Each structure stands twice: as structure tokens, then as C-alpha cells.
Amino acid sequence: MAFQGFARVWTPLLPSRSVTNGPVGVKVAGEKVVLFRGRDGKAAALVDRCPHRGVELSLGSVGDDGCIACPFHGWRFGADGTARGVPLNPDAKLERLGATPLPVREIGELLWIYTAPGTEAPSEPVPPEALVDPGLRRTYLETTWRCHWTRAMENMLDTPHLPFVHRRSIGRSMARRMTPSSRMEITWEEMPWGSRQGFRLDGKGNLAYLDFHRPNMMALHIPLPGRRFHMHALVVPVDDRTTRLIVASARDFATLAPLDVIFDRINARVAGEDQVVVETSDPVEVPPAGQEVSVATDRATLHFRKYYQEELRGSA
Numbered sequence: 001m002a003f004q005g006f007a008r009v010w011t012p013l014l015p016s017r018s019v020t021n022g023p024v025g026v027k028v029a030g031e032k033v034v035l036f037r038g039r040d041g042k043a044a045a046l047v048d049r050c051p052h053r054g055v056e057l058s059l060g061s062v063g064d065d066g067c068i069a070c071p072f073h074g075w076r077f078g079a080d081g082t083a084r085g086v087p088l089n090p091d092a093k094l095e096r097l098g099a100t101p102l103p104v105r106e107i108g109e110l111l112w113i114y115t116a117p118g119t120e121a122p123s124e125p126v127p128p129e130a131l132v133d134p135g136l137r138r139t140y141l142e143t144t145w146r147c148h149w150t151r152a153m154e155n156m157l158d159t160p161h162l163p164f165v166h167r168r169s170i171g172r173s174m175a176r177r178m179t180p181s182s183r184m185e186i187t188w189e190e191m192p193w194g195s196r197q198g199f200r201l202d203g204k205g206n207l208a209y210l211d212f213h214r215p216n217m218m219a220l221h222i223p224l225p226g227r228r229f230h231m232h233a234l235v236v237p238v239d240d241r242t243t244r245l246i247v248a249s250a251r252d253f254a255t256l257a258p259l260d261v262i263f264d265r266i267n268a269r270v271a272g273e274d275q276v277v278v279e280t281s282d283p284v285e286v287p288p289a290g291q292e293v294s295v296a297t298d299r300a301t302l303h304f305r306k307y308y309q310e311e312l313r314g315s316a
């Protein structure tokens, strides 16, 4: 079944720059999707399976007419999936030979799809603000983890791992402040698009706060005096054991393009620290509440777990 456990949601999929003309094949929650751009440059998304004999359309090519041509028998499909030409069969009834389209949007510098093939989306994507703010410069780092997306998502919402996994990078100051009797308190607030958490260590607030945007986005707001700096993790399910992560930073300082590489390098290092730990999670997928033990600092991840179990896991 298409998009099992991740159905009827908007998800960011790729940075816009990844699809110049196309076609680009990408797997999302077990379903194959092909992205390309029509003649007007607008992004199109189809299920990456030719309706004729099931081969991947992404192995084909996009012609001057903006149609994607299947590599097998050359059938051509428009951005909305309609069949536009069937070679050697001038009498073919095109209206019953179409490919399956997916709702697609280009917002900010990202391509988004709605995970319900052949339908209109009932809503629009709601990206974290810093991903669309014209005053910020953004970088996008893509990486693949060998884990179920729910483990990667929880890792992004988990604060108490900072002084351990990241003790030599972003968790260094917390690791230094921590004593054997330290206490972390997590504050948590429901938002229209998900939730917002803050945290205090031994009664001292940290002005950083962290947002969960349903279904699969994290935005961390890092306090720097007089500056704006935001980190995002966009956690895209590929299949049961693979997750594609887009780490996006947004800043209003050091905005020259050649400096992007520095931000990407830091993001790669921090993500790599998480990856080695998270990829060992067993069971692969986050289990129902009660099957792992939890404590007070797991408040935010438990909330995600509840959302996943109740709203996404059974979706198809």
C-alpha cells in the first residue's frame, strides 16, 4: 500500500535545486516518486511506476514538450499524469492510460509532496517560518541514515542526549554545567502545527527552544545576541530501515554564499554524532508506549510517539 504509516501528510522531500529539469526518482515511505519540471519550470510529481508495465519513469527523460517519456515503450505523460502520446498506437485511448499524479508544491527552497496519490490535497504545507523568511540565508545538507524515520525524528526532539552524544560539539556547555545531581526540566506547549519545548538545567533557563512541526520537522531556535540562527531537521521516511535527513540552517549573519560550506560542515559533524547512536536502535521502529521505559525528560519524545501511534502508524 502506498505511503503506509505516512499517508495523507505534506512532507518536504528535496531541496528545489535537486530537480533542475529531471526526472529524479526518490522513495518516500516505501513508495516510488518521480519529480520533474514541465515546460513552464513548475515541479511535477508522479508515482514512479509506468501504468503500462510498471517500470520506473525516472529512468526516462523529459522532452521539450515538458512531458516525461517512459524508458520502455516511450509513452509520454504530462505534469498531471495524463497520457499525451503512445508510440506505434495512434488509436490508443489516452484518457484511460494516465500515470498517477501526486500533489506537489515548491515553497521556500524545498519541494513538498502530499502522500496520497491521485487526489487533491485538502490543505497546504505549513513550513517552519525560518525556512521561508526572505531575510535569512539557508543551507541544506542531505544525508541518509540506516534507521526507521521515527527513531531519527525522536532524536531530533530529544534534549537530554546533548551532553552525551554531542559533548564535544553543541552539547559541550551543557556537559560542563552538569553535575551528578543536576536536574533538567522540559517545558512543553501545544501549538497549532505541533508543539514547542524549552528546557532548564538546574533551574536555569536556556533561551533556545525547539519546535516539532507535524509530521516530520524539527526547528531549533538558537539564541545569539542580535542575530537570528535556526536549525532544522526534515526527517523523510524512505523505507522501514532508511531515512533521508535534510539538515537546513537559516541565518541572518555571515550571509555570503561561500560561507555556506562552514555551516554544512558543522551540521554534518553534529548529524554524524547522532547517526552512529541512533542507527543501533532496537527495535528499529519506535515501539508503543510502555514497551520501553521512560522518565520525565522524555516528555517531548513521548508526545511524538503518541502522535505517531495514534495518527500516522496505521495510515494508508
Ligand code: FES
Binding pocket: 050, 051, 052, 053, 054, 055, 070, 071, 072, 073, 074, 075
Ligand atoms: S512500460 Fe512504460 S511505456 Fe511501456
Ligand SMILES: [Fe+2]
Binding pocket: 155, 161, 165, 166, 270, 274
Ligand atoms: Fe543530536
